[in-house]
Amino acid sequence: MNVATHHLRCTECAAVITKDDVSSNFRCPQCNGLYEVVYAWSDVKHPPNAPADPASLLPNPSALRWLWQERRSSSLAVDQSGVWRFRDLLPIVEDPEKAVTLREGNTPLYDLPRCAKGAGIDWLLAKHQGMNPTGSFKDTGMTAALSVAAQRGFEWVACASTGNTSAAMAAYAARAGLRSIVFIPEGKIAWGKLSQAMDYGALTIQLKTDFDGCVKILGELVQKFPIYLLNSVNPYRLEGQKTPAFEMVEQMDWQVPEHIVVPGGNLANSAALGKGFVEMHQLGLIPRLPKISVIQAEGANPLYRWFIDSNRVMKPVTADTRATAIRIGNPASWRKAAAVIDELGGWCEQVSEQEIALAKAEIGAEGVGCEPASSVTLAGLKKLVALGKITREERVVLILTGHTLKDSQYTIDYHRNELFTAAETAQLTPAQVAQHAALRKPPIVLEADSTLVIRTLESHMNQPQPA
Ligand code: F0G
Secondary structure: OOOOOOEEEEOOOOOEEOHHHOOOOOEOOOOOOEEEEEOOOOOOOOOOOOOOOHHHHOOOHHHHHHHHHHHHHOOOHHHHOOOHHHHHHOOOOOOHHHOOOOOOOOOOEEEOHHHHHHHOOOOEEEEEHHHOOOOEOHHHHHHHHHHHHHHOOOOEEEEEOOOHHHHHHHHHHHHHOOEEEEEEEOOOOOHHHHHHHHHOOOEEEEEOOOHHHHHHHHHHHHHHOOEEEOOOOOHHHHHHHOHHHHHHHHHOOOOOOOEEEEEOOOOHHHHHHHHHHHHHHHOOOOOOOOEEEEEEEHHHOHHHHHHHOOOOOOOOOOOOOOOHHHOOOOOOOHHHHHHHHHHHOOOEEEEOHHHHHHHHHHHHOOOOOOOHHHHHHHHHHHHHHHOOOOOOOOOEEEEEOEOHHHHHHHHHHHHOOOOOOHHHHHOOOHHHHHHHHHHOOOOOOOOOOHHHHHHHHHHHHOOOOOO
16 A cells, blocks of 8 residues: 655645645645645644654654664665655655765754854854755755656756756756756856756756746746756755754754754745754654744845835845845745744844855855855844844854855955945945955965065065954
């Protein structure tokens, strides 16, 4: 007998369907809402077929913790994956041992003492999701949804992307022997990401529009062709993206941080992490929930506008920011992210281009580095501390979503002082100008003359190390 391991529930009208009844655009036919994956044990509010005692379907929390730890020493590919190691909490494929994996997850949790001090708190960690195989957090979601596509027999997969999703999808599709189509906004993504899609063999289409325009076109295509949609409207993506929550608390010896700070673009990641924490809480793996706050760039801030609007109306914007990964004006998963902020008690903030660049340089100066869409978290943290929303003694974890090499042009422009327009520079206070100047490390071009080199080094060595 084939027992359904999960159902899909519309996050807006709460209609529950079986996994085989979902439409190709992953939208509810009644209300156009997005689905979430529900399991008998995860669903306290609207059980599809839940038995009386949800715990009866799973080992107890200590057994799960032991099992997940045990798998670390296994040579099985799925056990080496930081996503499938937790497969008991994402039973979404018939045969998990055949999951398409690049050994994603297992990402480090770094402490950032200087950033903590700068932000005015005692203790700051960064969960660096940029340390995934293709350099972004998208791998954790892609291994999950691509495995579903492969096991359901699809030949083609597709996504619209600001770059990282397409890189991840192309890689996982190639591993599985599937064919992939990428839609990206022409000229508005970082070159490294575009090069990855090509390297992994995707059919790459640059559309003369923005991300939101790409999503629209792809939405029409998946209704006409048997293409499996791998944007984050696909709820299986979120099942993979919830696992860094498990990994994080495991790395913290099952302690729960007070606050998680996440960048917000299409707004699936904050929703996925929230789901991960809620499920751990439901299963008794953690005693309480953290707050989750979402940070957006000022030029791509529809959730921030919703958050400060007393009527709570979502109005899409025309997005523009140099943090191209989050250059999104009409986020698909905004309701899911909004629910996480409200239910877990976090905030939404916006940060300027100058604040993003400064925070990125500060994270880089700790030897960690990240792409600009990730450094919004540190910039947002500073604001939340200044507003009194986060207090000094709270343990905060920033989710760094992309590797610093994803957008090296941005970094080079910043250090050469070629990033900001004159108008943007004029907005900086003298103190901010000094902060940027202390962090900038432009390359020094010299004649190959040892006297000149020594003189230059001496002048630098005599300067004090910034605090
Ligand atoms: N950080 C990075 C590096 C991203 O690539 C993205 C999204 C986000 C943050 C925002 O995450 O959309 O779940 O709120 N990038 C997508 C893409 C949209 O196509 O690569 P989100």
